Amino acid sequence: MALLPDAPIETMADHLAAGGGEGLENAIALDPDEVIAEITESGLRGRGGAGFPTGAKWASVSGQPDLGDVYLVCNAAEGEPGTYKDRALIAANPFQLVEGVLIAAYAIGARGAVIAVKARHTHHVARLEQAIDAAVAAGWRGADRVELVTGPDEYLFGEEKAMLEVIEGKNPMPRILPPYMQGLFATMDRPNPTAVNNVETLSHVACILRDGAAAWRSEGTEGAPGTLVFTVTGDVPRPGVYELPLGTSLRTLICELAGAEEPRWIISGTSNTVITPDLLDLPMDFDSFAEAGTGLGSGGFVVYGADRDPVQVTTALAEFLAVESCGQCNACQLGTAAMADHLHALDEGRGGPEDLEGIRGWLPHVTDANRCYLPVGAQLTIGSMLDEFGEAFAARAAGAGAVPAEHRAPVPKIESLTEGHATFDPDYHRKRRDWSYADEG
Incomplete structure (x- = not known):
């Protein structure tokens, strides 16, 4: 049931030889409602971070012709620091992803489907183009209604409401209403409910419809x-990128x-909040992490050793969030800008207790009237680092010097x-x- 093959699947023929296409064939032999029921029975939860049940998401947008056209969007605009799984899946087998997209589009009765990916990921764009063209040539149902949209490098391109804006030719600025309420090309009388799933979720869909929900639940x-x-x-x-059954301990992944x-x-x-060594034996699943007061997120973990300085790392992460804020919400x-500025003062050795007070x-207020999760992330990440490493921040506020250059960690935005x-x-x-770039040097 693994998604990642031992070697990349280079052609449609290779995908078919490995059982590809069977999931789509099985799906279109069923009624759309039966496909949704199979996904619901599988217990598949979204792999983008929230872990929302995929069957429930699909059911929320299907069977409502009075609300306009239904659309499906595949979120391939990976940009969360420390995460590289969607690009790994696309490089390894884009045909499986396209198959999952077509199954989902059939199940919800979508007028069309869009795969949205960052333009800078040129290899992955090429692989997706190859897979869509091959699916059309193979006569896969609905393949001629799958569009590939490339977008900017901004973090918020990966936010589902902002992604719809980009697909419509606008900047990645999150809307107020979620996609199931205000979808693609919506008007006042036709909201066009839209389902947004990420690459890994839709890749699993092809496996579930190929082998059945019961077999998929064996892991x-x-x-x-x-x-x-x-x-x-x-x-x-x-x-690296590792595929493991949910419920495997964090220690197995990080240490072993x-x-x-x-x-x-x-x-x-x-x-999410910072993860400390006392949580290494935590099972990696959505509910166990939530009960422990943190989150599994998109499964991207960045590990920091003893020579890293928590003030410097927090400053780098806070600046990332301040840079990537779209500016629509004043708080x-x-x-995010104010907290990053206070952290820079502390990190550079020119701060004091007033900076800690400012942060x-x-x-409590950075999330006021927020349209997206970015300021919540700032609240959780910065707040938990201050709570966990209070002595380090207090020492810096009292005049301790900055860490040596060789111990400074960059923003873990994986290239x-x-x-x-x-x-x-x-x-x-x-x-x-302002999302522009300063000149080098």
Whole structure:
């Protein structure tokens, strides 16, 4: 039931030889409602971060002709720090993804489907174009109504409401209403409900319809069936992309597979509280992480060792969030910027207790009237780092010097992850809060 093959699937013929196409064939032999029932029975939960039941999402947009046209969107605009799984899946087998897209589009009665990906990911764009063209040539039902849309590098392109804006030719600015209420090309009298699923979720769909819900549930846990594709980077000897059954312990991934010896702390993107070593034996599933007060996110973990400074790392992550804020919500625009500025003062050795007070003052309010999850991530990430490493922040506020350059960690925005080597975006340090880039040097 694994999504990641031992070697990339290079052609449609290779995909078919490995059982590809059977899921779509099985799906179109059923009524659309029966396909949704099969996905519901599988217990598939979204792999984009929230873990929402996929069958329930599909059911919420299907069978409502009085609300206009239904659309399906595949979110392939991966950009969460520390995450590389969607690009790994596209590189390994884009045909499986396209098959899952077509199954989902059939199930919800979609007029059309869109796969949205960042233009800068040129290899992945080419692989998706290859797979869509091959599906059309193979006569796969609905393949001629799948569109590939490329978009900007901004973090918020991956936010589902902002993604719809990009598909419509606008900037990645999150809407107020979710896609099932205001979908693609919506008007006042035709809201066009839209389902948005990510790459991994839709890739699983092809497997479920090929082998059946019961077989797919043989991996994972009762509440979180199946496998999940994890990314591990940071201070580990074996960074990489690992596919494991949900419910596997965090220690297995971080220590046994990635090789971390003494992680000081771990982050799961910029949308959750910090993970400390006492949680290493936590089962990796949505509910266990939530009960522990953190989140599984999109399965991307960045590990920090003993020589990393929590003030410097928090500053880098806070600046990322301040830069990527779209500015539509005043509390987010002002709060993320203010907290990042206070952290820069502390990190550079020119701050004091007033900077800690300033950060604490903004944390409860940065989410006021928020349209998206970015300021919530700022609240959770920054607040939990201050709580967990209070002594380090207090020492910096009292005049402790900045950490040496060789111990400073960059923003973990992954550019590539191949053969056990992770490369972070080399230009991100130049990105400014208006989304422009400063000149090098």
